[in-house]
Amino acid sequence: MTLRYTYDLNYLIFKHMGMRVLRSLEVLKLGVVNYLDALKLQEKLVLDRKSHRICDTLLSLQHPPTYTVGKRQTVHNLLIPQSELEQIGAELHYTQRGGDITFHGPHQAILYPIISLRDMGIGARSYVEKMELTMIEMAAQYGVKACPGLAGETGVWVGERKIGAIGVRISNGITSHGLAFNIDPDLSYFRHIVPCGIADKEVTSLRRETDSVLPPEEIMQEQLVSCFARIFGYDNLIWKEDASVVTDGTE
Amino acid sequence: MALRLWASSTANVLKLSSAACRTHHLSSPFSLSRCFSTVLDGLKYANSHEWVKHEGSVATIGITDHAQDHLGEVVFVDLPEPGGSVKQGGSFGAVESVKATSDVNSPISGEIIEVNASLKETPGLINSSPYEGGWMIKVKPNSPAELDSLLGPKEYTKFCQEEDAAH
Numbered sequence: 001m002t003l004r005y006t007y008d009l010n011y012l013i014f015k016h017m018g019m020r021v022l023r024s025l026e027v028l029k030l031g032v033v034n035y036l037d038a039l040k041l042q043e044k045l046v047l048d049r050k051s052h053r054i055c056d057t058l059l060s061l062q063h064p065p066t067y068t069v070g071k072r073q074t075v076h077n078l079l080i081p082q083s084e085l086e087q088i089g090a091e092l093h094y095t096q097r098g099g100d101i102t103f104h105g106p107h108q109a110i111l112y113p114i115i116s117l118r119d120m121g122i123g124a125r126s127y128v129e130k131m132e133l134t135m136i137e138m139a140a141q142y143g144v145k146a147c148p149g150l151a152g153e154t155g156v157w158v159g160e161r162k163i164g165a166i167g168v169r170i171s172n173g174i175t176s177h178g179l180a181f182n183i184d185p186d187l188s189y190f191r192h193i194v195p196c197g198i199a200d201k202e203v204t205s206l207r208r209e210t211d212s213v214l215p216p217e218e219i220m221q222e223q224l225v226s227c228f229a230r231i232f233g234y235d236n237l238i239w240k241e242d243a244s245v246v247t248d249g250t251e
Numbered sequence: 252m253a254l255r256l257w258a259s260s261t262a263n264v265l266k267l268s269s270a271a272c273r274t275h276h277l278s279s280p281f282s283l284s285r286c287f288s289t290v291l292d293g294l295k296y297a298n299s300h301e302w303v304k305h306e307g308s309v310a311t312i313g314i315t316d317h318a319q320d321h322l323g324e325v326v327f328v329d330l331p332e333p334g335g336s337v338k339q340g341g342s343f344g345a346v347e348s349v350k351a352t353s354d355v356n357s358p359i360s361g362e363i364i365e366v367n368a369s370l371k372e373t374p375g376l377i378n379s380s381p382y383e384g385g386w387m388i389k390v391k392p393n394s395p396a397e398l399d400s401l402l403g404p405k406e407y408t409k410f411c412q413e414e415d416a417a418h
Contacts, residue, residue: 071345071352072327099350121414123321124351151324154350168351171342172299 099167100197118173135164161204288317296407
């Protein structure tokens with residue numbers, strides 16, 4: 001406890017003296033990753049971050065068709081029998097994140113930040129607001145005016161249509177899970193759920209909301225990462241492209 | 252020279268915390284009360300923002316006003332069953348707010364003797380009454396000396412101010 005107090009005091013002193021502490025973010029570009037593999041990697045990274053073995057880290061990836069429920073296990077919002085999931089080529093997973101049921105799939109950009117909210121000095125509410133802003137800024141780059149949800153409807157909306165979802169877990173001040181931004185996923189998968197437990201609201205994608213030419217998805221994922229870095233104040237980004245890190249140490 | 256600089260910086264740091272607060276007032280009228288969250292006397296605090304009230308052989312545990320303010324509206328509380336045990340610094344449950352599930356850690360070790368069943372129907376008690384109606388678990392402490400390693404009200408207040416100023 002004493003050690004941490006000294007660290008924080010020194011941090012404040014350096015900052016006050018105008019010695020800017022560089023905020024680093026390690027970005028792992030993982031391509032398409034199975035949900036459970038990504039979860040195992042996040043669990044490992046959370047432990048590493050908690051023991052200061054790594055700096056703040058961000059996973060940038062996509063999933064094969066996957067439905068997930070949060071800690072409240074609101075599987076009643078899955079509208080087809082679980083036995084039919086295999087037929088439509090999807091998996092279902094129970095998670096410890098906040099939020100209701102959602103769908104992840106190809107052409108949906110996902111960011112999983114593994115960062116220390118304590119080091120950043122923000123709480124859950126502020127973190128989620130910045131995650132919303134990240135997606136709002138991304139949409140704005142394509143001329144799409146998105147906004148945060150009303151109370152109880154966290155996420156990013158274009159009018160009454162949801163373009164981005166958030167579901168986060170915070171353990172000892174370290175985040176996992178994150179956000180999902182619809183570039184151009186197969187929206188028919190959303191018909192099999194009550195998305196995020198909010199009935200009568202549509203799900204949309206960037207492709208649907210803009211006539212702009214969309215660049216290759218890899219570029220768009222990088223843009224999303226840049227929006228995140230800008231909003232969260234990271235000034236040093238370390239990009240890594242290594243899909244093998246997903247299976248290292250998880251066997 | 253460096254030493255004097257450091258010393259005056261330290262003095263300014265403590266002023267800096269309240270200066271940051273004042274700027275916060277200007278940018279958002281609603282933050283006036285939020286800047287100084289309630290910290291109660293007679294309680295002990297963990298730096299993960301839980302409080303503990305030790306009365307005889309029973310210790311009541313919950314999360315602080317600072318914590319509930321930073322979480323936002325609590326919509327779900329995950330609590331353990333009575334009869335289980337907790338370890339100091341270990342997680343015993345979670346609260347969900349704004350699509351974020353945050354683990355709650357126990358400031359002390361002991362046996363869980365009661366959990367607050369009202370939180371199932373009314374999780375918002377954690378926001379409206381973090382030190383009274385929003386209590387989470389009652390524990391029979393098995394190491395009373397652990398309380399000495401926790402923060403007192405003044406130390407916890409300072410800790411919160413520094414954490415909020417540190418960005």
